[in-house]
């Protein structure tokens with residue numbers, strides 16, 4: 001009998017080639033299926049890495065409480081690891097997070113604190129500030145701090161990046177990933193550019209996030225309201241984990257771009273991912289269209305479509321919100 005444990009299944013996710021959705025015969029597009037991670041998203045990688053580091057450095061002690069702000073996926077990773085290791089988990093999130101994601105955290109035994117999505121970044125009610133306050137007030141607590149913790153991109157530099165390099169036999173030419181903390185795009189981008197400085201990194205960003213304008217103009221738009229509906233990417237504040245110097249280009253996308261592509265991915269490729277996977281593939285196709293020479297584009301499907309059954313996988317919800325339904 002082997003002694004394989006659940007946390008040993010984090011990472012080493014499959015990389016598959018799009019078969020039907022890519023009309024550009026000179027371009028190969030590969031997607032890394034991050035919903036194969038045990039709590040269902042890419043966040044397992046960085047949460048596992050940060051918690052193991054905190055334990056090794058005495059920052060997280062037995063019986064302790066792990067606190068974090070989350071759009072749901074980091075929370076699921078924290079809640080899963082807390083359940084395995086016997087920690088308590090307190091997770092804060094904005095109220096736009098789907099009910100499926102909120103309930104999943106409760107299923108793992110975590111405590112959740114829901115805050116208004118409309119709370120501005122400097123408000124004490126903002127979900128990031130709420131998590132900081134709870135961590136301060138709770139004895140023997142550890143804050144993951146995914147936005148500003150540089151161990152976040154490091155986790156992707158040490159795992160996701162090398163996996164993509166190996167799985168493409170070093171043939172990858174472009175990496176595409178939307179960002180929230182920026183951990184994925186910065187960690188993978190750093191690793192791939194060290195391997196081959198010609199590799200281009202492209203980041204899609206939802207309209208309403210501050211990142212696109214910051215990248216293009218160096219300024220933060222004060223009206224970055226984040227009123228878009230796609231969950232888990234774009235931001236209303238700058239994150240230290242996000243390294244703009246690694247990004248070669250950014251594209252802005254709409255909720256409709258992300259949701260209709262996620263729905264096409266499951267219908268045409270059988271890949272049942274979340275809205276950010278849709279946005280990433282939308283951007284990979286936009287990039288592919290612009291390329292004259294052959295290329296190998298890699299992107300990620302960060303999480304599982306099951307988490308959005310009551311939202312963009314529901315035709316009624318799509319109609320109510322005036323999104324396109326392609327049958």
Ligand SMILES: Cc1ncc(COP(=O)(O)O)c(C=O)c1O
Nearest residue numbers: 179180181182183184232276302
């Ligand atoms: C669904 C989803 N996609 C993509 C991301 C972006 O990942 P990162 O924080 O590494 O930029 C997140 C982060 O919360 C997410 O929840």
